[in-house]
Amino acid sequence: xxxxxxxxxxxxxxxxxxxxxxxELHNRRPLSVTRLLTGLAADAALARxxxxxxxxxxxxxxxxxxxxAAAQGRxxxxxxxxxVLGERLVEHxxxxxxxxTGRLGLEPQPALVWAVRDxxxxxxxxxxxxxxxxxxxxxxxxxxxxxxxLSGIGARSxxxxxxxxxxxxxxxxxxxxxPAEAAAFVLHPLCAGQPAETGPLVRQAASPVVAxxxxxxxxxxxxxxxxxxxELRADWGRVQRGTGAAALLRAHSPRPGVGLAQVECARGTLxxxxxxxxxxxxxxxxxAPTEWNFHPRGxxxxxxxxxxxxxxxxxxxxxxxxxxxxxxxxxxxxxMTADA
Numbered sequence: 001x002x003x004x005x006x007x008x009x010x011x012x013x014x015x016x017x018x019x020x021x022x023x024e025l026h027n028r029r030p031l032s033v034t035r036l037l038t039g040l041a042a043d044a045a046l047a048r049x050x051x052x053x054x055x056x057x058x059x060x061x062x063x064x065x066x067x068x069a070a071a072q073g074r075x076x077x078x079x080x081x082x083x084v085l086g087e088r089l090v091e092h093x094x095x096x097x098x099x100x101t102g103r104l105g106l107e108p109q110p111a112l113v114w115a116v117r118d119x120x121x122x123x124x125x126x127x128x129x130x131x132x133x134x135x136x137x138x139x140x141x142x143x144x145x146x147x148x149x150l151s152g153i154g155a156r157s158x159x160x161x162x163x164x165x166x167x168x169x170x171x172x173x174x175x176x177x178x179p180a181e182a183a184a185f186v187l188h189p190l191c192a193g194q195p196a197e198t199g200p201l202v203r204q205a206a207s208p209v210v211a212x213x214x215x216x217x218x219x220x221x222x223x224x225x226x227x228x229x230x231e232l233r234a235d236w237g238r239v240q241r242g243t244g245a246a247a248l249l250r251a252h253s254p255r256p257g258v259g260l261a262q263v264e265c266a267r268g269t270l271x272x273x274x275x276x277x278x279x280x281x282x283x284x285x286x287x288a289p290t291e292w293n294f295h296p297r298g299x300x301x302x303x304x305x306x307x308x309x310x311x312x313x314x315x316x317x318x319x320x321x322x323x324x325x326x327x328x329x330x331x332x333x334x335x336m337t338a339d340a
Contacts (some may be wrong), residue, residue, distance in 0.1 A: 005274050006030050007331035008294055012319055014336060016285075020319075022301040023337065025294060029330055031186050034284040035044050042274075045281045051305030053286075055329045058087040059265035060286075062249055063213040063272040071259030071276050072338055081245035084263055086120040086306030088248070089239055091234040091266035092200075093117075094149065096137055100225070102142045102155060126240055131233075138229045142222060145321075153318045154303035154325070159219045161205060162196040162269055162292060166262050168252045175273040175285040176258065188295055195298035198289045199327060201227040206336035219299070224325040267327045268292060293326045300326055312336045 013023035025272040033043075033052055033087040039044040049064040050057040062080040068070045069076050089315040094117045115130045145151035174185040190196075201219060204210040213223040238244040257277065269291030275283035293299055303322045304311040307315055316336055323332045 006089075008290070010300075010323065010332060010334040012304065012315060012336050014312050014315065016029075017176040018311070019090070020304065020307050020312075020315040020336075021295070022304045022319075025296045025301070027187060027291070027294065029290070030226060031183065031286075031291075033284055036068050037281050037284045039067060040281050041279050042072070042276060042281060045284070055286065056087060056091065056265045056267065056270070059263045060272075063263040063270050063286075064260045064274070065127055066249055066251040067259040067260035067272040068276075070253040071257055071263060071274050073253065073256065076232060076249070076251060077233045080243075081247070084248045084265060085238055086233060086246040087233065088264075088266045090117045090120055092152065093134060093170065093230060095266075096141065096232070099136065099324070103321075104141060104148075106140060106144060109133070110334065113135070126236060126332050133238060134232070134325045136154065138225070141225060145222060145225070147223065150318065150321050151219045152217065152308060154224075154322050155208040155218040155220035156306040157219055157299065158302035159214075159302075160191075160194055160301070161202040162191055162198040164203075165248065166252070166260075166269075166271075166276070167191075167252065168260060170273065171260055171273070172254045172258070175260070175271070176254075176275070176283075182285055183256060186285060187293060189287055189291050190295075195295040196292055197299045197326075198292045199227075199267075199329040200268075201267065202268070203227075203264065204230045217304070221325045265289070267329055288329060289327075290329045294323075294328060305334055 009026040010022060011030060012019050012020050024237065036052060037048060046064055046068060050061050053060040062084045065080060066076050090113065094113050097112040101108045112130050112133055115127050119126050152337040175182050194246065200283050201224050206212060207230055210227050210230055215222050248264045249261065251259060258274060259274045261272050270289060271287040273285040300322060301324050304319050307318055316334060320334055
């Protein structure tokens with residue numbers, strides 16, 4: 001992970017009765033890094049994008065390429081959706097086989113990640129035994145979460161999904177505003193005046209399995225992990241069939257020289273807005289899933305507010321698990337303080 005990508009600091013406050021809440025959330029991601037693209041020729045800026053964002057680099061490049069194409073009035077380049085889909089599948093496998101196993105003290109399974117990554121890169125059929133092994137890994141993760149009392153945390157939290165269809169006029173108004181206003185929106189984005197969530201849970205909410213889990217258990221950690229698993233399985237099928245990738249990407253031009261694009265990457269909806277003056281970039285804004293999911297009044301804050309009365313150590317562990325379930329693209333630092 002690049003130092004350019006920064007991190008997020010969470011400060012929890014504990015009350016005398018053992019209740020906890022998110023007191024402060026400091027987003028230290030250098031969101032103005034897009035200034036490094038301003039003044040460049042479009043092709044040069046596009047080549048620099050994966051150097052600035054190493055996490056989900058293919059999705060970042062796809063969103064950038066689609067936004068530039070829209071701004072220039074061109075058709076979208078071929079193969080963008082397929083690259084996003086392959087990367088998203090590998091990211092999901094990584095999450096289960098390495099991130100969550102490591103978090104819960106289970107045996108990491110890097111061979112599963114490398115097998116899927118290598119097959120995607122080579123355009124070869126995905127190895128069937130790997131999916132079976134991933135299913136066993138997923139089951140073990142759910143059992144471990146339940147045994148440690150972590151699977152149900154966040155069940156009673158509010159859930160406001162980001163709409164699947166982009167509101168292009170609202171996005172253009174927010175991201176194309178004066179620099180200070182646009183930067184404020186990128187830091188703390190709102191949808192129809194409210195924080196919103198994006199990611200696998202939102203995308204899989206209509207699937208029967210996830211819909212039943214949401215109705216029964218709410219947006220708890222186990223439901224979020226289930227959504228991740230269901231999306232992994234669906235993406236596995238898409239990669240095997242070679243279909244469905246185009247739906248992961250959309251683009252729009254509100255006027256000549258301006259392009260907006262959204263990509264459904266591993267962590268949620270990624271948005272790029274590009275403004276051109278002839279061949280040169282005059283403005284570039286990026287709104288990542290992390291800014292939606294880690295809004296100070298967003299899903300993490302809502303979920304932490306539902307934590308039962310418990311010790312500082314238990315609340316810290318629960319908050320860390322909740323943050324992991326929302327899958328930030330940067331490091332998370334959490335500390336506890338006395339209630340102010």
